[in-house]
Amino acid sequence: MTLLSSERSAGRLPETRLPVADDGRVYGWQIPPIETTPPAVSTAGQEAIDLAARAGLHLDPWQQHILRVGMGERPDGSWASFEVAVNVPRQNGKGGVIEARELWGLFIGGEELILHSAHEFKTAKAAFKRIERLIRQTPDLHKRVKTYRQTVGEEGIELHSGQLLRFIARSKGSGRGFTGHCNVMDEDMILGDPEMDALLPTMAAVPDPQIWYLGSAGIGAPSVQLGRLRRRALxxxxxxxxxxxxxxxEWSVDPHLDECPKDCQVHDDLASDEAVLKSNPGVGYRLTLEKVARERATLSADGYARERLGVGDYPADSADTWQVIGEDVWRALAAAESTPSDPVAFAIDMTPERSHAAICVAGEWRGGVHVEVVDHRPGTGWILERARELHEKWGPRCWVIDGAGPAGSLIADLEDEEKGLGITVVQPKGREVAAACGQFYDAVTEQTLSHLDQAPLASALAGAQKRPLGDAWAWARRIVSVDISPLVAATLAKWGLGAEVEEQGGAPNLW
Structure with a gap:
């Protein structure tokens, strides 16, 4: 999922990485692999960068980039972005971004109330201590402070001019009763509806508010709000x-999918230094490849991917389902009386874990194509016997299997004359797999495809998404628990009707 902003693609933004330094030091990407932002004509970010430097906080290029982008302004001077979200692995330095934004709001922006919240009180208190230290060591800022509130639960910094920065722990009640001009949501990977319901309405009466979300990769169910923001961006x-x-x-890598071939060049190798540099802008400043290598050797594979490479787990909304083909569109193509005619083609697919497999058929019907799940069961031991039965009964023009997919291991047995079918299994190349997916999609949109509204196929479509395949795309499952083998098999079966093959059939139409 290496999605670059249009500006960077057009070459109007800095390079994603800094060159190797004279002393051999390497740097992480300073521009995020995933970025989207509304148009802006100016930015207050440079003011925040300069003020932070006066306070002794010298920001890395990537931190400066976040501020320039997030504090972009419209022609009338209002914020271009009401919401700013920063998703970066731990220990890279996001705290510096927060401190620079809050210093600006207090001392330049004139924001009357800035609410800094974190999932835990100790995190909020640590943030208070850091920014207090920056202000105290800067005389011209310190003299503008009326009081540093130290009372537990009341921590904050109040200026003589009335501006207030408060630090609170999030809960379903925290923040109620306050009118925040800027809300800073630290640890946004733990941020749900109750906390948002308490904090967001505090900004309703503010003419030009802004909310900042900062954290690391999603951790599943607690990452409700981060998941929503990420889906909007994508x-x-x-x-x-x-x-x-x-x-x-977002700084993250795009790991290989279960469906990826061994020589895939589209996705990232999680064990590589390149993956570390892509997802960690702090490399070269406060992280090193050597330190990360020690983490890789100690952490679990999933933990390392999440905590260091930004591979998150984001909870699904109902909008997450039926991402490629809408449910209403698919259901409208159901035809209980569909009866395909010769020629027919069969295809087989299975899950990467080999937990389930599917056999699907496609045949001509009323000027279009009918697809159907013939069999869908747990395991794989049943496939050969069922294929022999179907082949003898229906005499299909071909059997199709993606040789680069998990079902590719079945091909040798299917082609064996004694224990298999004694035929040549059709194996589409990568570009043909992409063409098959495109043809299936087009048939649905053009309403030239029918089906029986079978649950396995509907469930597969509801949980499927696209994966890049060259300049086109192929099917991929959205989460590990989704079984898209019926969808892949149906897609390949439909493609098999037009594939150039030696006819394998000859049996009468017994459908």
């Missing part, structure tokens, strides 16, 4: 149109 990138009110910046 949808904007997919459409090529920025979200009108969201700036989203």
């Amino acid at each position: 949808a904007a990138l997919e459409a090529g149109v920025p979200d009108p009110s969201l700036s989203y910046m």
Whole structure:
């Protein structure tokens, strides 16, 4: 999922990485692999960068980039982004971004109330101590402070001019009763509906508010709000149109999918240094490849991917289902009386874990194509016997299996004359797999495909998403628990009707 902003693709932004330093030091990507932001004509980010430097906080290029993007302004001077989200692995230095944004809000922006919240009180208190230290060591800022509130639960910094920065732990009640001009949500990977319901309405009466979300990769169910923000960003990138009110910046890698061939060049190798540099902008400043290598040797594979490479687990909304083909569109093509005619083609697919497999058929019907799940069961031991039975009964023109997929291991046995079918299994190349997916999609949109509204196929479509395959795409499952083998098999079976093969059939039409 290496999605670059349109500006970076057009070459109007800095390079994603800094060159290797004279002393051999290497740096992480300073521009995020995933970024989308609404148009802006100016930015207050440079003011925040300069003020932070006066306070002794010298920001890395990537931290400066976040501030320039997130604090972009419209022609009338209002914020281009109501929401700014920063998703970056731990220990890279996101705290410096927060401190620079809060210093600006207090001392330059004139924001009357800035609410800094974190999942745990100890995290909020640590943030208070850091920014207090920056202000105290800067005389011209310190003299503008009326009081540093130290009372437990009341921590904050109040200026003589009335501006207030408060630090609170999030709960379903925290923040109620306050009118925040800027809300800073630290640890946003633990942020759900109750906390948002308490904090977001505090900004309703503010003419030009802004909310910042900062954290690391999603950790599943607690990452409700982060998941929503991320889906909005990816949808904007997919459409090529920025979200009108969201700036989203994420440093992460795009790991190989279960469906990827061994020589896949599209996705990232999680064990590589390149993956570390892509997902960790702090390398070269506060992280090193040597330190990360020690983490890789100690952490679990999933833990390392999440905590260091930004591979998150984001909870699904109902909008997450039926991402490629809409449910209403698919259901409308159901035809209980569909009866395909010769020629027919069969295809087989299975899950990467080999936990389930599916056999599907496609045949001509009323000027279009009918697809059907013939069999879908747990395991794989049943496939050969069932294939022999189907082949003898229906005499299909071909059997299709993606040789690069998990079902590729069945091909040798299927082609064996004694224990298999004694035929040549058709194996589509990568570009033909992509063509098959495109043809299936087109048939649905053009309403030239029918089906029996079978649950396995509907469930597969509901949980499927696209994966890049060259300049086109192929099917992939959205989460590990989704079984898309019926969808893949149906897609390949339909493609098999037009594939150039030696006819294998000859049996009468017994459908």
